[in-house]
Structures are given as C-alpha cells and as structure tokens.
Amino acid sequence: xxxxxxxxxxxxxxxxxxxxxxxxxxxxxxxxxxxxxxxxxxxxxxxxxxxxxxxxxxxxxxxxxxxxxxxxxxxxxxxxxxxxxxxxxxx
Numbered sequence: 001x002x003x004x005x006x007x008x009x010x011x012x013x014x015x016x017x018x019x020x021x022x023x024x025x026x027x028x029x030x031x032x033x034x035x036x037x038x039x040x041x042x043x044x045x046x047x048x049x050x051x052x053x054x055x056x057x058x059x060x061x062x063x064x065x066x067x068x069x070x071x072x073x074x075x076x077x078x079x080x081x082x083x084x085x086x087x088x089x090x091x
Contacts, residue, residue, distance in 0.1 A: 020068075021075075023058035026051055028076050031059075 022044065029035040041051035061068050 019054070020058075020071075022046070023054040023061075024068075024072050024075055026055045027058040027062065027072060028079065030055055032076050032079075 025044065026037065026040055029040045030037060037051050037055060038048050040046075041048040044051070046054075058068075058072075062072060
C-alpha cells in the first residue's frame with residue numbers, strides 16, 4: 001500500500017488495491033483527523049459524492065474485515081510518524 005502517486009489515486013480508473021487505499025485515506029482523514037469529506041475530495045481531486053460513498057464502503061469493510069482494520073491502523077501509524085512542517089514552509 002505504498003508508492004502511489006496522487007494522479008493514480010485521483011484517476012478515473014483504479015484497480016481494487018488503489019481504490020481501497022483511496023477509501024482508507026478518506027476514512028483516516030475523516031475519523032482520525034476530523035477532516036471534511038469535501039476537503040479530502042478536493043485534495044485528492046475526487047468528486048465529493050464518490051468520496052462519501054468510498055468512506056461508507058471503507059467503514060463497512062473495516063467492521064467486517066480484520067485485515068482492512070489492520071491496514072488502516074498501519075497506514076494511520078505511518079501518518080502519525082510523519083513530520084509535518086509548518087504551514088507555508090517547504091522543508
């Protein structure tokens with residue numbers, strides 16, 4: 001679940017693995033960081049309606065699939081370890 005470019009996440013055609021990453025990113029952004037679906041959709045160059053449906057799918061899948069839950073925790077942990085620079089800084 002790594003090595004994807006934004007263009008791959010925002011493209012119209014996605015394989016199942018890419019779609020799952022996109023859904024997980026939406027789930028983590030909304031539930032883990034309190035971001036709005038609209039803002040996430042804009043950032044990932046997605047239609048907000050598609051992002052909302054993806055969020056619902058990811059939430060449902062996570063409740064039913066322990067592996068997806070583990071993937072979400074791993075991806076969220078990677079985000080938590082990232083060093084975020086100050087707004088406006090490009091370091």
